Amino acid sequence: MSQVWTTPHRPTPVAAHVPLPGSKSITARALVLAALADGPSRVVRPLRARDTDLMAACLRALGVGIADDGGDWLVTPGQLRGPAEVDAGLAGTVLRFLPPVAALADGPVRLDGDPRLRERPNAGLIAALRDLGVQVDDDGRGRAPFTVHGTGAVRGGAVTVDASESSQIVSGLLLAAARFADGLDLALTGGVPSMPHVEMTVVALREHGVEVAATDRGWRVAPGPVAALDRVVEPDLSNAAPFLAAALITGGRVTVPDWPAVTTQPGAQLDRLLAAMGGEVERTPNGLQVTGTRRISPLVADLGDVGELTPVLAALCALADGPSRLTGIGHLRGHETDRLQALDEVLTAVGARVRQLPDGLEVEPGPLRPALLDSYDDHRMVMAAAVLGLAVDGVRVAGPEAVTKTLPDFRERWAGMLGIAVSGVTAGVGS
Ligand SMILES: O=C(O)C1=C[C@@H](OP(=O)(O)O)[C@@H](O)[C@H](O)C1
Numbered sequence: 001m002s003q004v005w006t007t008p009h010r011p012t013p014v015a016a017h018v019p020l021p022g023s024k025s026i027t028a029r030a031l032v033l034a035a036l037a038d039g040p041s042r043v044v045r046p047l048r049a050r051d052t053d054l055m056a057a058c059l060r061a062l063g064v065g066i067a068d069d070g071g072d073w074l075v076t077p078g079q080l081r082g083p084a085e086v087d088a089g090l091a092g093t094v095l096r097f098l099p100p101v102a103a104l105a106d107g108p109v110r111l112d113g114d115p116r117l118r119e120r121p122n123a124g125l126i127a128a129l130r131d132l133g134v135q136v137d138d139d140g141r142g143r144a145p146f147t148v149h150g151t152g153a154v155r156g157g158a159v160t161v162d163a164s165e166s167s168q169i170v171s172g173l174l175l176a177a178a179r180f181a182d183g184l185d186l187a188l189t190g191g192v193p194s195m196p197h198v199e200m201t202v203v204a205l206r207e208h209g210v211e212v213a214a215t216d217r218g219w220r221v222a223p224g225p226v227a228a229l230d231r232v233v234e235p236d237l238s239n240a241a242p243f244l245a246a247a248l249i250t251g252g253r254v255t256v257p258d259w260p261a262v263t264t265q266p267g268a269q270l271d272r273l274l275a276a277m278g279g280e281v282e283r284t285p286n287g288l289q290v291t292g293t294r295r296i297s298p299l300v301a302d303l304g305d306v307g308e309l310t311p312v313l314a315a316l317c318a319l320a321d322g323p324s325r326l327t328g329i330g331h332l333r334g335h336e337t338d339r340l341q342a343l344d345e346v347l348t349a350v351g352a353r354v355r356q357l358p359d360g361l362e363v364e365p366g367p368l369r370p371a372l373l374d375s376y377d378d379h380r381m382v383m384a385a386a387v388l389g390l391a392v393d394g395v396r397v398a399g400p401e402a403v404t405k406t407l408p409d410f411r412e413r414w415a416g417m418l419g420i421a422v423s424g425v426t427a428g429v430g431s
């Protein structure tokens with residue numbers, strides 16, 4: 001039976017300095033590129049959470065050495081091996097980054113994961129791999145479980161890709177492409193959400209010495225070695241969202257240290273988004289500082305580039321002093337849960353009026369009321385519930401353990417920010 005977390009209510013201003021662990025997206029790329037490199041690499045301060053631990057476990061199953069060294073990961077590439085069976089959990093990064101690596105293994109690799117992983121869209125990746133000469137056995141829809149029949153080499157070359165449902169399809173192909181015999185000339189058939197994450201992939205490849213160029217319709221990666229690289233992982237800026245939102249809700253001040261001056265993380269756009277919602281945002285020598293005035297302005301924005309910020313921003317919209325409209329996020333229906341449906345249910349439960357659009361949400365705040373919410377097994381829905389709970393006394397969330405996906409000690413950090421003891425979880429929905 002699922003646990004239930006009673007989220008802390010906070011009527012007075014917070015004042016906190018909240019350090020955050022490493023970026024999920026940077027850690028995933030660092031592991032994959034280190035696994036494909038021409039020598040050992042060190043990943044310094046990686047995120048240790050379900051998604052990244054699963055990525056490490058999958059790569060180990062393919063013969064890559066990944067040793068823990070005082071919290072860092074030491075990655076030693078080896079001949080990629082099959083047969084193997086790998087568990088992607090609910091991680092989109094593993095679902096889309098691992099198959100192109102598996103195609104380089106010398107035997108079959110079967111990938112499966114949580115029940116919801118089997119519903120996450122992936123057809124564009126499987127079709128592209130087949131066009132590049134890789135044999136894949138799947139359910140006919142490109143979804144997990146599927147088996148990639150690695151032969152030790154991938155031909156590569158020109159390919160047309162549908163990545164309209166996830167940017168990770170592009171990133172996965174680009175990450176392994178330098179190891180394909182002919183490299184990769186990837187042309188898109190349509191749009192791609194989360195473009196900053198593709199840019200993050202391109203920058204990471206160049207840092208590993210891979211030649212990658214933008215073309216009219218996509219990207220070209222030259223065949224060649226991937227250089228080993230020691231990399232310090234930046235803090236996860238998307239996971240800063242609930243903490244910085246707490247400043248707006250309580251009229252307090254929250255600082256996240258080690259905020260990078262230059263970064264490809266989409267979470268960096270929290271500075272302009274929270275400023276648009278009424279926060280005073282300042283880069284200080286101590287980090288990014290957000291100060292709230294207790295007035296939360298509505299948000300009208302295309303969040304297509306920063307989709308993973310949506311749950312927390314939508315929760316803020318339910319607390320704003322006017323109606324909001326969030327668009328460009330139709331692909332969120334294929335995330336950890338259908339996030340547009342989940343946000344509709346959760347925000348409605350606490351009193352907002354919500355309208356689903358084909359590619360987004362309209363949120364009109366209403367009189368707030370307590371509610372028992374669901375996590376939908378989605379880490380960011382737990383964070384959204386915590387944000388609502390600051391403003392609404394009596395918000396409980398079933399299934400809070402979903403936060404282990406990217407921030408296992410979220411409840412402890414949340415309590416630390418509020419200067420209170422960690423509020424408990426009780427067993428069983430409704431108990
Ligand atoms: O490449 C990445 O690390 C990610 C890309 C995005 O995926 P989508 O393009 O599927 O939204 C993002 O939402 C996800 O959290 C992480």
Ligand SMILES: C=C(OP(=O)(O)O)C(=O)O
Binds near residue numbers: 090335
């Ligand atoms: C969409 C997300 O995750 P994933 O990498 O599993 O797609 C997310 O973290 O918001």
